[in-house]
Each structure stands twice: as C-alpha cells, then as structure tokens.
Amino acid sequence: MSGPLAGIRVLDLTTVLLGPYATQILAEYGAEVIKLEPPEGDVVRQIGPERHAGMGAMFLTLNRGKKGVMLDLKRPEAREEARRLAASVDVVVTNIRPAAMRRLGMDAATLRASNKALVYCGIVGFGQSGPYAARPAYDDLIQGIAGIPMLARRQSGEARYAPLALADRVTGLHALSAILAALVERGRTGKGQEIEVPMFETMASFVLGDHLGGLVFDPPMDGGGYARLLSPDRKPYATRDGFICAMVYSDGQWRRFFAAIGEEERFAQDPRMANHAARTRNIDAIYAELAAIFATRTTAEWLALLEAADVPCAPAHTLESLRADPHLVAVGFFTEEEHPTEGRLTRMAPPVRFGNHDRNIPRPAPRLGEDNDAEP
Incomplete structure (x- = not known):
C-alpha cells in the first residue's frame, strides 16, 4: 500500500x-x-x-x-x-x-x-x-x-x-x-x-454543538435546540412529481428565490423575511410556506429554476439513484x-485524495484467517 x-x-x-x-x-x-x-x-x-x-x-x-x-x-x-x-x-x-x-x-x-x-x-x-x-x-x-x-x-x-x-x-x-x-x-x-x-x-x-443553544448561559436563556434544524418542515420538499432538497439561507438567496418565482414584493414586504434573525424566529411558518410553493412545480422545473437563480438545491436521491449520480460517476x-x-x-473509492499519492486500491476484505500463515 x-x-x-x-x-x-x-x-x-x-x-x-x-x-x-x-x-x-x-x-x-x-x-x-x-x-x-x-x-x-x-x-x-x-x-x-x-x-x-x-x-x-x-x-x-x-x-x-x-x-x-x-x-x-x-x-x-x-x-x-x-x-x-x-x-x-x-x-x-x-x-x-x-x-x-x-x-x-x-x-x-x-x-x-x-x-x-x-x-x-x-x-x-x-x-x-x-x-x-x-x-x-x-x-x-x-x-x-x-x-x-x-x-x-x-x-x-x-x-x-x-x-x-x-x-x-x-x-x-x-x-x-x-x-x-x-x-x-x-x-x-x-x-x-x-x-x-x-x-x-x-x-x-x-449533538450539543448544534443544540446547546440558550443552555450555554447561566442561568439558561431557553431550553436549548436550534430552531431551524428542529422545524417540522425542514425536510425534502414535495414537488408535483417527487421531492427536491433546497437551502434558501442567506439574504441574497431569499431575494433571488422570490425573484425567480416572480414574487419579489412578497420578500420585500414581509417583515419575517427581513434578516436572518427574523427568519430564524419565524422559521416554522416560513418553511411551511416554502413547502406549499414547491408543490406547484415538478422536480426538474425546480432544479432548472433554482440553479439558474444560484439558489442551492439538489435531488433527493434514493439508494438506487445515488448509485447513478453523474458527479459520483465522473x-x-x-x-x-x-x-x-x-x-x-x-x-x-476512498473519498479523500492526497496530492502526493495515487489513490489507494485496497486489497479485498479478508476471508476468516486468510493471513494466518503470514502473521504474526
């Protein structure tokens, strides 16, 4: 090796x-x-x-x-x-x-x-x-x-x-x-x-790296938990014909998302969307609204629209479709x-590559006692 x-x-x-x-x-x-x-x-x-x-x-x-x-x-x-x-x-x-x-x-x-x-x-x-x-x-x-x-x-x-x-x-x-x-x-x-x-x-x-929250403080400011990660609508969004994963996170991404669906004024006029802190406070309602919006188009339509708008998105793979993912193949x-x-x-293949070494091709998993004659 x-x-x-x-x-x-x-x-x-x-x-x-x-x-x-x-x-x-x-x-x-x-x-x-x-x-x-x-x-x-x-x-x-x-x-x-x-x-x-x-x-x-x-x-x-x-x-x-x-x-x-x-x-x-x-x-x-x-x-x-x-x-x-x-x-x-x-x-x-x-x-x-x-x-x-x-x-x-x-x-x-x-x-x-x-x-x-x-x-x-x-x-x-x-x-x-x-x-x-x-x-x-x-x-x-x-x-x-x-x-x-x-x-x-x-x-x-x-x-x-x-x-x-x-x-x-x-x-x-x-x-x-x-x-x-x-x-x-x-x-x-x-x-x-x-x-x-x-x-x-x-x-x-x-776990606590994400969810310690207000328990960091003495006395505690809340019962812990990161609201965005715990939102019930934080999950792949159902589309008209399947599912899509999308992450609308920064101010720019939210602005571009609503522009892409032709509803720029909805973002500009909604105080819940004003900044990251406001969105976090209202994350359950915002994610529920997103779920309703994503249900209006097909997965392929959303992938094309979001990629063009530079909004992070990805297919929700099954184990079978993951095997055929074009990036993993490439x-x-x-x-x-x-x-x-x-x-x-x-x-x-090993996911990590070292620039000074060719990618290792490990030997197959051993049969029970395969190397007893060689070791110790």
Whole structure:
C-alpha cells in the first residue's frame, strides 16, 4: 500500500462497525492493518446479503484493505501470539470492553510495557472515570442517551433513531483523528500513549454543538435546540412529481428565490423575511410556506429554476439513484472489484485524495484467517 501512512502497522482488535470503520480508513491511508478475529469471526460477517456464509456485504465494505488473522484468545498460546504481534505494531485499536482486555492480557499497560512507542486506542461506550464505565454500548443506545430520538420527537412528533449507525461512525472518525494526532506526537517525542475514545461523550459533544443553544448561559436563556434544524418542515420538499432538497439561507438567496418565482414584493414586504434573525424566529411558518410553493412545480422545473437563480438545491436521491449520480460517476467514486471468493463487487473509492499519492486500491476484505500463515 502507498499513502501517507505507509509503513505504519495497526493491530485491529475491533468488531462490528465502530472500530472497523476507523481502521478501514487507516488502511485506505496506507497503513498495514491486521484484523484479528475469533474462530467464529466478527459478527458483522453475518450481516447480509451474502454469496457465501461469513462474507456479508457490510463486512466486505468495512474491512477492505486489511489482513485477516484468526486466533482463539481463550487459549493461552493464542494470547501469547497476539501479544507478540502487538509488540511489532505501531497502533492497537480495540472496542472490546477494558475489563475483558485486562483479562486477556491485551490491555494498554501490558502491551505498552514491552512497546513504549505503541499508540493504544481504546474505544469505549462511556468514559472510564464515570459511573457508566462498565455499561454496554450500542449505536441505538448512544443515540438515545445523547438525545437524538427526543430531538426527532420535537421536530416530527415521533421519537426515532437516525436511520444510520450515526454514533458508531461519528465516534469512529474521532478515534481516527485521535490516532493520527498521537502518531504526530510520537513523531516528535518517540513516545506512544494510551487513548480513550468514549461514544457517549463524543456524541453528547456532537449533538450539543448544534443544540446547546440558550443552555450555554447561566442561568439558561431557553431550553436549548436550534430552531431551524428542529422545524417540522425542514425536510425534502414535495414537488408535483417527487421531492427536491433546497437551502434558501442567506439574504441574497431569499431575494433571488422570490425573484425567480416572480414574487419579489412578497420578500420585500414581509417583515419575517427581513434578516436572518427574523427568519430564524419565524422559521416554522416560513418553511411551511416554502413547502406549499414547491408543490406547484415538478422536480426538474425546480432544479432548472433554482440553479439558474444560484439558489442551492439538489435531488433527493434514493439508494438506487445515488448509485447513478453523474458527479459520483465522473469522479470515479464507484469502482469494480474482483474478490477471490465473492466475485465481482461494487465498492466505494476512498473519498479523500492526497496530492502526493495515487489513490489507494485496497486489497479485498479478508476471508476468516486468510493471513494466518503470514502473521504474526
């Protein structure tokens, strides 16, 4: 592998989605990532559809670019093999609970005793100095405790999780950035360190960055929440034949929008439209009016009109139409891969490009224990 992380070795002791997402990107950046799995394999191997057992679609996406080693850490000799492997790498990443890692002798203190330069990243549900430290954590639970379903309820009347593994992926990106920062510091000092990346605190920060609002002040000025994001009509607008996404935001964009539909005086005479603060105070009513306006034309008509007026807009893709988006096609976002056992696959190219390196073409996701003969 080429890339800015070429020469960095990573032992991936992660499972499901959060940790594997972080280590997937490390592999895309050029690191040698060795994924260690138990004899039954990572549970995400079973998330279909699949052509062969243990090679589900999500596993194939999350674990491309990695080597695959299978070890039964219940066996003392396997634990010794894992510790020898850990002594040869630059980074260990795990989202296994810390107590279990200590029982296995794979905790930061044990591994760093023989590898002082090791960067050890432990991804946990909750910060280990707090009362929730030992609690289990899954994406749905963390979305809930971070307030996302109740924000959805304020907006739409129904408490719902985001239809994405949002907490896993956001926390995975924080883990990635922390690992990279630790490697930069190690480059200056020669010393590794232990990193703790908690899901709850990460998502609390993520959510409250938008919605802390008047709770910033002491005493609070309101109950928190960003009004525009919580407006019930903040959603794709229904057109005569489908949906469109439009963002009329700045004074200029609002002026051009009403000019484009031939109602300039409506904007000029409505005090609710006077400036950004006034629009924010009246956002529910304004978005409801926009919804009624968008229902009067087809999606194609709106896209042409808004693009001509320089008002931000985009189609509301389905998963199927997203695959055919002309921009993604033009930039080579989707590529074809021949997997040695799974046949032809469509995969996403790494979205980040480094000017000094060709875009990496990661190796296919490994079969269970594929690299046991080569590693450790």
